[in-house]
Structures are given as C-alpha cells and as structure tokens.
Amino acid sequence: MAVSIERVSKTYGTRTGEIFAVDDVSLTIKDGEFVALLGPSGCGKSTLMLMMAGLVARSVGRIAIGSTTVTRPYTDLGIVFQEANLLDWRTVLKNLMLQIEIRGLPPAQYEARARELLKMVGLDGYEQKYPFELSGGMQQRVSICRALVHEPPLLLMDEPFGALDALTRDQLNMDLQDLWMDKPKTVIFVTHSISEAVFLSDRIIVMTPRPGKIAADIKVDLPRPRTMAMRETPEFGAYTKQIRAMFEDWGVLRTERTPAQKLGAVA
Numbered sequence: 001m002a003v004s005i006e007r008v009s010k011t012y013g014t015r016t017g018e019i020f021a022v023d024d025v026s027l028t029i030k031d032g033e034f035v036a037l038l039g040p041s042g043c044g045k046s047t048l049m050l051m052m053a054g055l056v057a058r059s060v061g062r063i064a065i066g067s068t069t070v071t072r073p074y075t076d077l078g079i080v081f082q083e084a085n086l087l088d089w090r091t092v093l094k095n096l097m098l099q100i101e102i103r104g105l106p107p108a109q110y111e112a113r114a115r116e117l118l119k120m121v122g123l124d125g126y127e128q129k130y131p132f133e134l135s136g137g138m139q140q141r142v143s144i145c146r147a148l149v150h151e152p153p154l155l156l157m158d159e160p161f162g163a164l165d166a167l168t169r170d171q172l173n174m175d176l177q178d179l180w181m182d183k184p185k186t187v188i189f190v191t192h193s194i195s196e197a198v199f200l201s202d203r204i205i206v207m208t209p210r211p212g213k214i215a216a217d218i219k220v221d222l223p224r225p226r227t228m229a230m231r232e233t234p235e236f237g238a239y240t241k242q243i244r245a246m247f248e249d250w251g252v253l254r255t256e257r258t259p260a261q262k263l264g265a266v267a
C-alpha cells in the first residue's frame with residue numbers, strides 16, 4: 001500500500017503553550033517498501049506515524065493511504081508499539097485471534113495463518129501459553145504476529161524493539177525481515193537506532209531534532225536477505241557513518257568527551 005504525505009505539520013496545544021512537533025514533511029512511500037523513520041528522541045517520529053494512522057489529527061497538510069485521504073482512524077493496517085500489550089487472560093493463539101474477532105473475519109479461515117506466523121517467529125508450541133509464561137522478546141513476537149494475522153497491506157511499527165536486550169533485538173530484526181520477505185507489504189518502522197534502520201530498510205528517512213523535518217532520504221542498497229554479519233562490512237559501515245555524522249552535527253550524539261569526563265570526574 002502506498003502512503004503519501006503532503007506538506008504535513010503538527011503543533012500540539014498544551015496548557016503551557018504550543019509544541020511544534022512536525023514541520024512541513026512531504027514524503028511518498030511506495031507499495032511494498034520498508035521505510036525507517038529515524039531521528040533523535042522527541043523529534044516527532046511517533047507523531048508522524050500516528051498521523052498516518054489517523055490516530056493524531058494533523059494541523060496542516062494531507063495524508064493518503066492508497067487513494068484514501070486519512071481523516072479518521074485508518075483500520076486496514078497493523079500497528080506494533082514498544083509494549084506488547086497482550087491480554088493476560090488470553091492464550092497466545094487467542095491474542096492473535098482477537099484481531100480477527102474484532103474485525104468480524106471468519107476465525108476458521110485465519111487460524112491456520114495465525115499458527116503459521118507463530119511458527120515463523122519460533123513460537124510453535126506456545127499457542128496455548130499465557131503471556132506471563134513468555135519472555136519480553138516472545139511477547140513482542142506475539143504482538144507482531146497479531147498485527148499481521150489479518151494480512152494488512154501496511155504495517156506501522158513504533159520503536160517495537162526499544163525495550164528489548166541487544167541479542168533479542170537482533171533476533172527480532174531477523175524475524176521481522178523474514179516476515180516482510182514472506183509476504184511483501186509496506187512497513188514504516190520508527191526507530192532511533194541507526195544500525196537497526198540500516199539493517200532493516202530499503203530507505204531511511206532521517207528527521208532533524210524537533211520540530212521534525214526531513215533531513216535526508218537515503219536508499220539502502222544492501223542485498224537481501226540481510227545477515228547479522230553484514231553489519232561488519234564496509235558497505236554497511238558507510239551508511240551508519242553517514243547518518244551518525246548528521247546526528248553529531250546536531251549535537252545529539254557527542255563522541256568527544258570533555259576533559260572532566262576523561263579524568264573520570266563526570267560519569
């Protein structure tokens with residue numbers, strides 16, 4: 001599903017004044033593309049993603065998914081957030097099937113797909129377990145499967161692996177690539193991790209600090225399937241270096257330590 005964003009800005013009104021979150025973003029995402037929205041914390045990534053889903057109203061501009069202008073919550077998609085948000089009293093399989101029930105789709109037709117998705121992320125045998133019996137990484141895999149079980153043409157992910165340890169995060173990056181390659185769909189993946197963005201994406205939209213503007217639109221020309229070992233290649237490093245330099249320019253990443261830090265006076 002293609003997504004088009006035309007001159008979109010967002011200002012939040014708060015009791016203490018206005019917060020200018022997103023500044024004049026225009027962007028066209030092609031059907032089937034895997035796009036990362038990458039930027040420092042607080043730059044408006046989540047705001048932009050939530051506006052695409054119609055969950056936050058934009059202040060100015062237009063967003064269309066396919067030929068539909070988004071004016072209310074758009075439902076023909078899947079969304080994954082940082083927290084898995086599973087229902088404690090439902091088994092893993094029933095958590096997936098909730099998506100089907102809510103949409104009034106025929107369960108008999110989708111249960112096989114639910115089981116197949118769980119298998120693809122290494123959770124066969126866990127169908128009848130409850131969320132408390134799963135690790136954080138497993139719970140997040142269930143939440144990704146739940147977002148895909150109805151086979152949406154668009155998947156929105158907001159820092160889905162942000163709460164996981166590094167090794168689990170690597171594994172989920174691999175799993176996500178498999179899921180995307182299995183059934184191509186448009187993915188918009190919000191992250192502040194440079195290497196995660198390079199590893200996963202066809203294209204990286206780098207956003208400036210708030211108010212978020214598009215600072216760069218980078219095509220990632222690395223072959224697929226990507227492997228963890230690829231992260232050590234010069235080609236991979238060239239992308240992370242290019243982006244890291246932008247973050248450093250903005251002062252978001254300080255690589256130089258102050259003399260006091262070098263002396264150990266400051267942590």
Ligand SMILES: Nc1ncnc2c1ncn2[C@@H]1O[C@H](COP(=O)(O)OP(=O)(O)O)[C@@H](O)[C@H]1O
Nearest residue numbers: 012014019021040041042043044045046047048
């Ligand atoms: N509902 C809201 N009301 C007021 N300000 C908000 C709201 N949501 C986000 N903001 C502010 O908008 C800016 C961008 O937030 P957000 O989109 O969450 O950034 P990111 O996802 O890149 O970390 C931040 O300064 C944040 O505090």
Ligand SMILES: [Mg+2]
Nearest residue numbers: 045046047158
């Ligand atoms: Mg966010």
